[in-house]
Amino acid sequence: xxxxxxxxxxxxxxxxxxxxxxxxxxxxxxxxxxxxxxxxxxxxxxxxxxxxxxxxxxxxxxxxxxxxxxxxxxxxxxxxxxxxxxxxxxxxxxxxxxxxxxxxxxxxxxxxxxxxxxxxxxxxxxxxxxxxxxxxxxxxxxxxxxxxxxxxxxxxxxxxxxxxxxxxxxxxxxxxxxxxxxxxxxxxxxxxxxxxxxxxxxxxxxxxxxxxxxxxxxxxxxxxxxxxxxxxxxxxxxxxxxxxxxxxxxxxxxxxxxxxxxxxxxxxxxxxxxxxxxxxxxxxxxxxxxxxxxxxxxxxxxxxxxxxxxxxxxxxxxxxxxxxxxxxxxxxxxxxxxxxxxxxxxxxxxxxxxxxxxxxxxxxxxxxxxxxxxxxxxxxxxxxxxxxxxxxxxxxxxxxxxxxxxxxxxxxxxxxxxxxxxxxxxxxxxxxxxxxxxxxxxxxxxxxxxxxxx
Amino acid sequence: xxxxxxxxxxxxxxxxxxxxxxxxxxxxxxxxxxxxxxxxxxxxxxxxxxxxxxxxxxxxxxxxxxxxxxxxxxxxxxxxxxxxxxxxxxxxxxxxxxxxxxxxxxxxxxxxxxxxxxxxxxxxxxxxxxxxxxxxxxxxxxxxxxxxxxxxxxxxxxxxxxxxxxxxxxxxxxxxxxxxxxxxxxxxxxxxxxxxxxxxxxxxxxxxxxxxxxxxxxxxxxxxxxxxxxxxxxxxxxxxxxxxxxxxxxxxxxxxxxxxxxxxxxxxxxxxxxxxxxxxxxxxxxxxxxxxxxx
Numbered sequence: 001x002x003x004x005x006x007x008x009x010x011x012x013x014x015x016x017x018x019x020x021x022x023x024x025x026x027x028x029x030x031x032x033x034x035x036x037x038x039x040x041x042x043x044x045x046x047x048x049x050x051x052x053x054x055x056x057x058x059x060x061x062x063x064x065x066x067x068x069x070x071x072x073x074x075x076x077x078x079x080x081x082x083x084x085x086x087x088x089x090x091x092x093x094x095x096x097x098x099x100x101x102x103x104x105x106x107x108x109x110x111x112x113x114x115x116x117x118x119x120x121x122x123x124x125x126x127x128x129x130x131x132x133x134x135x136x137x138x139x140x141x142x143x144x145x146x147x148x149x150x151x152x153x154x155x156x157x158x159x160x161x162x163x164x165x166x167x168x169x170x171x172x173x174x175x176x177x178x179x180x181x182x183x184x185x186x187x188x189x190x191x192x193x194x195x196x197x198x199x200x201x202x203x204x205x206x207x208x209x210x211x212x213x214x215x216x217x218x219x220x221x222x223x224x225x226x227x228x229x230x231x232x233x234x235x236x237x238x239x240x241x242x243x244x245x246x247x248x249x250x251x252x253x254x255x256x257x258x259x260x261x262x263x264x265x266x267x268x269x270x271x272x273x274x275x276x277x278x279x280x281x282x283x284x285x286x287x288x289x290x291x292x293x294x295x296x297x298x299x300x301x302x303x304x305x306x307x308x309x310x311x312x313x314x315x316x317x318x319x320x321x322x323x324x325x326x327x328x329x330x331x332x333x334x335x336x337x338x339x340x341x342x343x344x345x346x347x348x349x350x351x352x353x354x355x356x357x358x359x360x361x362x363x364x365x366x367x368x369x370x371x372x373x374x375x376x377x378x379x380x381x382x383x384x385x386x387x388x389x390x391x392x393x394x395x396x397x398x399x400x401x402x403x404x405x406x407x408x409x410x411x412x413x414x415x416x417x418x419x420x421x422x423x424x425x426x427x428x429x430x431x432x433x434x435x436x437x438x439x440x441x442x443x444x445x446x447x448x449x450x451x452x453x454x
Numbered sequence: 455x456x457x458x459x460x461x462x463x464x465x466x467x468x469x470x471x472x473x474x475x476x477x478x479x480x481x482x483x484x485x486x487x488x489x490x491x492x493x494x495x496x497x498x499x500x501x502x503x504x505x506x507x508x509x510x511x512x513x514x515x516x517x518x519x520x521x522x523x524x525x526x527x528x529x530x531x532x533x534x535x536x537x538x539x540x541x542x543x544x545x546x547x548x549x550x551x552x553x554x555x556x557x558x559x560x561x562x563x564x565x566x567x568x569x570x571x572x573x574x575x576x577x578x579x580x581x582x583x584x585x586x587x588x589x590x591x592x593x594x595x596x597x598x599x600x601x602x603x604x605x606x607x608x609x610x611x612x613x614x615x616x617x618x619x620x621x622x623x624x625x626x627x628x629x630x631x632x633x634x635x636x637x638x639x640x641x642x643x644x645x646x647x648x649x650x651x652x653x654x655x656x657x658x659x660x661x662x663x664x665x666x667x668x669x670x671x672x673x674x675x676x677x678x679x680x681x682x683x684x685x686x687x688x689x690x691x692x693x694x695x696x697x698x699x700x701x702x703x704x705x706x707x708x709x710x711x712x713x714x715x716x717x718x719x720x721x722x723x724x725x726x727x728x729x730x731x732x733x734x735x736x737x738x739x740x741x742x743x744x745x746x747x748x749x
Contacts (some may be wrong), residue, residue, distance in 0.1 A: 054539055054541050058489075106683055107682065108485075110483055110486045114488065119676065119725075122669055122726065123723050125719035126699070127715075228546060229545075235538075270557075276550065276552075292597060
């Protein structure tokens with residue numbers, strides 16, 4: 001009985017170990033090739049993304065299919081270079097069609113894209129099914145380019161992949177400045193004498209080349225994601241184009257490693273979908289957790305701002321209450337505050353607790369009072385509010401009824417410097433448009449009674 | 455012989471339903487959304503099958519509609535919240551869904567009678583062998599055979615699409631041509647957007663067996679675009695789109711018969727050829743007019 005267990009099938013773990021020991025030299029090349037492809041496709045896709053043609057890669061990849069089939073049909077060979085040139089030609093035809101249709105007919109750009117994509121793909125499939133019905137040798141494996149199969153790549157494929165991707169990467173590095181300028185400000189690039197059309201063509205050529213060499217690995221159907229998703233994800237991490245592109249290429253390379261591994265461990269699995277799934281997961285992670293532009297960070301920023309606004313509103317309300325009582329230090333009740341500012345009780349309670357913690361307010365048995373620091377802060381806010389009201393009234397010709405809403409927002413974000421500037425500009429006005437005194441800076445506030453409209 | 459008739463009938467229903475829905479996609483400039491939904495429907499189909507273990511039409515339609523609407527909603531939300539261009543967000547969402555769909559198909563290839571090929575081409579040549587039976591209970595062979603499953607699926611959906619368009623014609627017209635007017639009249643544009651997406655999802659899933667996930671894009675977009683080029687009103691555009699789609703079915707079927715190529719791909723290709731003929735004749739007319747003006 002034990003004889004059967006002498007050669008147990010290698011476990012997933014063992015397979016994985018042998019993957020990383022590179023027992024199969026060919027595998028190392030496939031891995032290198034797919035990393036290079038992931039990187040170059042992400043970088044060149046980044047420029048397509050910036051030119052607001054994010055889905056062009058999708059259409060071009062689909063458009064390559066009939067070229068592959070025609071090349072095979074005409075030359076009866078699987079030589080990578082022949083296939084590559086065939087795919088390049090038909091992708092280029094697709095590219096010009098996408099450009100030509102919206103310019104010369106009523107059809108819109110999105111329709112032109114969808115038409116080109118589906119027509120070329122259908123043509124490719126028709127040729128493929130025709131080839132499969134023919135009696136020709138080595139036709140098997142042609143359909144692998146639909147979804148990609150890293151494990152099925154030949155030496156020739158990998159060499160070509162390497163040359164093309166390195167060519168693409170080097171070209172992008174060489175012409176980076178010009179590409180960047182064209183991507184962001186085409187008309188400026190044109191005025192300083194850059195041959196925009198020539199560079200656009202070069203960019204198109206690079207996109208088509210990356211798409212076409214990627215077909216073996218990722219497949220026609222999902223090539224779009226490899227061009228598009230890394231760039232979309234990398235944008236959350238930085239504002240510098242060079243940094244974004246480097247991050248995009250790292251993401252592309254990383255997902256290539258993951259998908260090649262899976263394709264090796266489970267040979268029935270197509271590579272392309274796994275690459276796309278890992279890229280999408282990286283995208284979701286970037287969307288949520290990126291340090292500056294991620295959703296979580298933005299959510300917390302928003303909550304902090306809301307909290308700050310609530311606190312400052314209460315401080316200002318307390319100031320106004322004090323102003324009514326001629327700044328006699330008298331405690332106020334919650335009801336007093338609520339009569340001035342509409343706020344749910346629990347929210348008010350929480351905010352007051354925070355104010356107490358920060359040392360701006362005190363709660364005693366009689367009620368709520370401002371601490372000296374709190375009073376200073378409240379004075380500053382009121383000063384900013386009223387300065388802004390006066391400024392709008394004088395400079396923007398808004399009536400006193402209109403200015404309050406604007407000031408209510410801006411008081412939270414005006415800076416020290418802006419405040420001084422406003423004060424200088426309005427040096428001779430002591431009162432806001434509602435007739436309330438504007439509290440002066442670094443001076444003991446004079447006492448004046450007045451009711452401010454809310 | 456009867457098999458050929460079933461194939462032709464299914465193909466022409468698929469083409470007609472796609473053309474009708476496609477008209478509104480073209481007018482609303484949502485061609486790419488049609489592309490996206492037709493891809494992600496695969497995931498809906500596979501998930502619905504894996505969860506319920508049934509291939510009943512309502513379940514398939516339900517799964518597809520849920521995923522279709524999810525695609526539309528997610529792309530919209532992503533471009534709003536994530537500040538991604540709208541076409542990029544569509545691309546990210548549908549490639550993700552489609553990739554998961556393909557992975558599930560390869561994982562459970564034994565259980566689902568879908569394979570990667572069928573996802574792409576559909577297998578319209580084989581639909582006559584998968585028939586529906588009425589009565590007979592558990593034992594399918596006892597029942598009365600009423601025709602291929604795929605035919606009845608697309609027939610039901612075609613009727614749904616046709617009735618929806620007839621009933622809501624005026625609303626759809628306003629929303630398609632004057633979205634701003636519709637908005638100011640108090641029409642809920644968002645509702646009509648998702649209504650259209652529901653129709654697209656149902657049509658693509660019912661066409662799935664026949665033409666696969668990607669060729670359906672051709673049938674959605676190409677006949678409607680040809681009609682868009684020459685039609686002067688929505689009604690003529692709808693009729694023309696259906697006309698174009700039926701012509702492509704006829705030509706495509708003949709070509710496929712001659713070349714022994716895939717029927718669905720040939721239909722899509724011939725619809726494309728018809729579009730290019732239309733474009734070419736319009737260009738020639740334009741040239742002539744220009745020449746006449748110059749003289």
